[in-house]
Amino acid sequence: MKYAYYPGCSLRGTGRAYEESLLPVFKALGVEWQEIEDWNCCGATAYMAVDEVKSCVLAARNLAIAEKAGYSDIVAPCSACYLVLNKARHYVEESKAIANTVRRALKTANLTYNCKVKVRHPLDVLVNDVGLDRIKKRVTRPLRELKVVPYYGCQIVRPYSTFDDQANPTAMDRLLNALGAELVYYPLKTRCCGGSLTGTLPEPGLLCTYILLKEAIKRQADVMSTCCSLCQFNLDAYRDKIAAKWEPVEIPVVFFSQLMGLAFGLPAEQIGLQRGFAPMKPLPAPGVAA
Amino acid sequence: MIELTRTIKYEADRVKGFGHDVMKVPGCENLESCIQCGTCSGVCPLSIYMDYSPRQVMALTRSDFKNEVLRSHTIWLCASCYACTVECPRQIRITDIMYELKQRAIQEGIYPKRFPIPVLAKEFSHMAHSWGRVTENWLVMRLFLKTNWLAIFKMWKLGLGLIRSGRFSVRPDKIKRRRELQKMMEMVDNVALSALPPALANNNNNHSNSKGNGQH
Numbered sequence: 001m002k003y004a005y006y007p008g009c010s011l012r013g014t015g016r017a018y019e020e021s022l023l024p025v026f027k028a029l030g031v032e033w034q035e036i037e038d039w040n041c042c043g044a045t046a047y048m049a050v051d052e053v054k055s056c057v058l059a060a061r062n063l064a065i066a067e068k069a070g071y072s073d074i075v076a077p078c079s080a081c082y083l084v085l086n087k088a089r090h091y092v093e094e095s096k097a098i099a100n101t102v103r104r105a106l107k108t109a110n111l112t113y114n115c116k117v118k119v120r121h122p123l124d125v126l127v128n129d130v131g132l133d134r135i136k137k138r139v140t141r142p143l144r145e146l147k148v149v150p151y152y153g154c155q156i157v158r159p160y161s162t163f164d165d166q167a168n169p170t171a172m173d174r175l176l177n178a179l180g181a182e183l184v185y186y187p188l189k190t191r192c193c194g195g196s197l198t199g200t201l202p203e204p205g206l207l208c209t210y211i212l213l214k215e216a217i218k219r220q221a222d223v224m225s226t227c228c229s230l231c232q233f234n235l236d237a238y239r240d241k242i243a244a245k246w247e248p249v250e251i252p253v254v255f256f257s258q259l260m261g262l263a264f265g266l267p268a269e270q271i272g273l274q275r276g277f278a279p280m281k282p283l284p285a286p287g288v289a290a
Numbered sequence: 291m292i293e294l295t296r297t298i299k300y301e302a303d304r305v306k307g308f309g310h311d312v313m314k315v316p317g318c319e320n321l322e323s324c325i326q327c328g329t330c331s332g333v334c335p336l337s338i339y340m341d342y343s344p345r346q347v348m349a350l351t352r353s354d355f356k357n358e359v360l361r362s363h364t365i366w367l368c369a370s371c372y373a374c375t376v377e378c379p380r381q382i383r384i385t386d387i388m389y390e391l392k393q394r395a396i397q398e399g400i401y402p403k404r405f406p407i408p409v410l411a412k413e414f415s416h417m418a419h420s421w422g423r424v425t426e427n428w429l430v431m432r433l434f435l436k437t438n439w440l441a442i443f444k445m446w447k448l449g450l451g452l453i454r455s456g457r458f459s460v461r462p463d464k465i466k467r468r469r470e471l472q473k474m475m476e477m478v479d480n481v482a483l484s485a486l487p488p489a490l491a492n493n494n495n496n497h498s499n500s501k502g503n504g505q506h
């Protein structure tokens with residue numbers, strides 16, 4: 001099966017390491033994808049605050065283009081895109097008025113949307129479609145002795161996700177396990193990273209980020225694994241400010257797909273590892289840890 | 291001198307019909323059944339900074355205290371993490387109600403002056419609307435120009451770091467069929483207008499036009 005790939009704005013901007021690592025990992029596993037033609041911004045949480053119906057239309061254009069091209073599944077790696085695209089689908093299904101407006105707006109571009117195409121997160125695709133066995137077979141450099149915090153963030157499991165538990169998701173845990181990593185027990189796995197508040201109102205926003213980083217350090221993790229471009233940015237980019245306000249929090253924060261790339265033996269530069277602000281310490285040479 | 295403000299609400303402060311209007315919006319219907327248990331306030335990671343807790347916002351909204359909720363900091367502090375929505379025992383979509391309140395505050399133009407969050411929301415939607423995509427560092431720059439341009443200098447270190455790690459986009463990203471997207475949005479405006487009684491629709495039309503010219 002071929003997936004329609006929806007990168008979203010942040011994977012082309014500050015979160016490009018996510019795309020740079022995810023696509024090679026897909027390739028290594030034989031997952032096929034095609035980028036949605038002329039996709040547009042999903043609207044994210046900000047557009048929702050301005051106009052709910054327009055944000056649905058914005059999201060629905062992408063769904064309709066994918067549907068027209070005959071896809072049944074869209075992969076959306078950014079949690080905000082994933083949530084917003086799913087939300088649009090729910091709103092169209094649940095509200096006649098919204099469905100009607102969306103239909104008329106899409107019609108001006110000769111598009112239709114019939115709720116056929118599903119919106120999925122790469123974690124869901126990797127764990128449930130590809131399967132952990134196939135992933136395990138592809139691992140050439142197990143991440144032994146690497147203590148990893150599986151951090152999911154809020155929007156991937158709430159409120160529309162169906163592939164994992166809302167309070168205690170485990171898809172990334174199982175995936176990291178398959179890579180041979182040592183999991184750190186981390187009860188804050190779905191706590192909010194502060195979202196866009198880190199940029200607009202630093203005091204409350206950065207406190208959210210600081211609590212997450214501090215907890216990971218307290219639990220002696222080597223690295224935090226994220227599955228959302230905004231979470232990764234928040235946890236990685238504001239270290240100076242956090243250090244100035246509270247205390248230094250030096251722990252690398254990477255995408256789960258970068259850890260997969262490492263375990264698959266892909267070179268660090270090819271999976272965007274040089275892009276983080278806090279460097280990841282080199283893995284033990286292959287064979288040594290075994 | 292200490293500054294005194296009244297914290298108790300009077301019947302006369304209510305704007306009759308406000309709660310009812312909000313509860314008519316798709317997704318906000320369940321507010322009627324809130325039991326004021328406070329679970330939402332308990333799980334909210336940002337409630338410690340809020341002037342009214344999420345539970346209070348629910349009570350105030352339902353009881354027509356329009357001015358209090360639309361002027362509250364709470365609606366802007368909500369980071370849309372959906373923790374409350376998932377935990378609410380009455381399946382109230384608190385996050386979506388917060389969105390609805392934000393929309394109303396923006397429409398009515400009542401939010402703290404130079405407050406960055408509504409400006410960000412508007413700049414974001416403007417960028418998504420006209421270019422089809424949003425380029426983060428451009429968005430942040432526009433945000434600072436409109437709120438506190440001095441803050442740009444405080445951000446230089448982060449900006450440099452982004453440039454050095456190759457995460458800075460020099461040119462904004464755009465979609466090809468921008469006209470197509472704009473036509474779709476115009477259609478939404480038309481549908482919304484045709485749903486209003488004619489007198490209001492005219493008003494609304496002028497209103498949105500003047501707003502549009504004023505801002506961009």
Ligand code: SF4
Nearest residue numbers: 324325327328330378
């Ligand atoms: S959790 Fe739900 S029922 Fe309880 S106070 Fe909040 S909105 Fe009301």
Ligand code: SF4
Nearest residue numbers: 334368369371372374
């Ligand atoms: S969605 Fe908003 S109100 Fe609800 S818990 Fe998160 S920040 Fe608080």
